[in-house]
Amino acid sequence: MIELREVGRTFAGPPEVTALRDATFGVDAGEIVAIVGPSGSGKSTLLNVLGLLDTPTTGTYHLAGVDTGSLKERQRTALRASTLGFVFQAAHVIAHLDCLGNVTVPLEHLGIPRRERAAMAEKALLAVGLGHRLRARPNTLSGGERQRVAIARAIVHEPKVLLCDEPTGNLDSENTASVLELLESLVSGDRAVVIVTHESDVADRAHRTVKVVDGVAAALAA
Template structure:
């Protein structure tokens, strides 16, 4: 059996709030295999956003171990974490986070600047990524010339341009109407069918229903995992 892409073991994340400590995660263990399509769900304050930040190497655990693509990332410094994020993880956010003065091609190519690739290669890879999400004819448009759904497609193309091991999406349909949300989820579905590992954070049941596996977080614990439930004999 191949090594899981994500291996979290007894993860604790503790924050200092005034004179007291608050445990956002309390001994979380979770494995995610390559090419899984996983929804992280839970109410506000449950710990799911903290878990997403740790999986995305935006934060580090107080204790416990985290291996991403067979590399121990729990103890890396800020520069090493930044390199991991650039090489291994593609991020898609609710608010798109596009640069308004840069055209679509430039926005998508931006993560490749930090890899030191020459302009021609960056633009070639960005064009390919935009064609993959159905925006091959919008390369020179600015973000304000696009609809919300098109802007989110640009964000997905940017996340994919470096061929990441993991696509991590935080409420990716939160700013979209229901029809456009379904179109974006159809895109995630297709990316998963093509072999992309996708972890999606959402509070919407109809969005989570697209995923093959649902992991529910409550009070800093994983309280439900549909993969584990499916393995329990009737």
């Protein structure tokens, strides 16, 4: 699903800053891969590259078999929308929309016909265990439930890769375990999950770990 070869990202100065260098690793379908490292190590830069929100200065990045370096901006946007799902530390649920409404939002931007959106959103909410809260408003949900809505929104278009940035950072231990179990259940033969985390117990649940230190990303042994 993901293949990086000697990927680097340098930001123009002065002074010039190399935030990422020589990142070489892959992520296969059916895998959960954790990205770990101290603050300022380059994790965010790496995640932005993986999410097609930034372009490498050096190296190559293939996503779902596509050489992203050869794409024009419109093509990058289309690939990001169709192939990637994003989950962040803050759930970013929309307060005035119920669960179903929150999950249908990305489908509107993808041009999915209105008659299909509700069915797709309901399917996604069922997948995250919220089939009984379709019409619930965010202010009636627990922190863990709000994060489940965010995950449902991220998977509603059935992306091949789910990118998670500290998805359990705002949760207590019980909800953290619940969300991790959910993410594990979403990994399949045609989907991969990448989790950026500073929590060792989260990283321990991954199949493999990529450690980023001073901009250098190295895959650790399984």
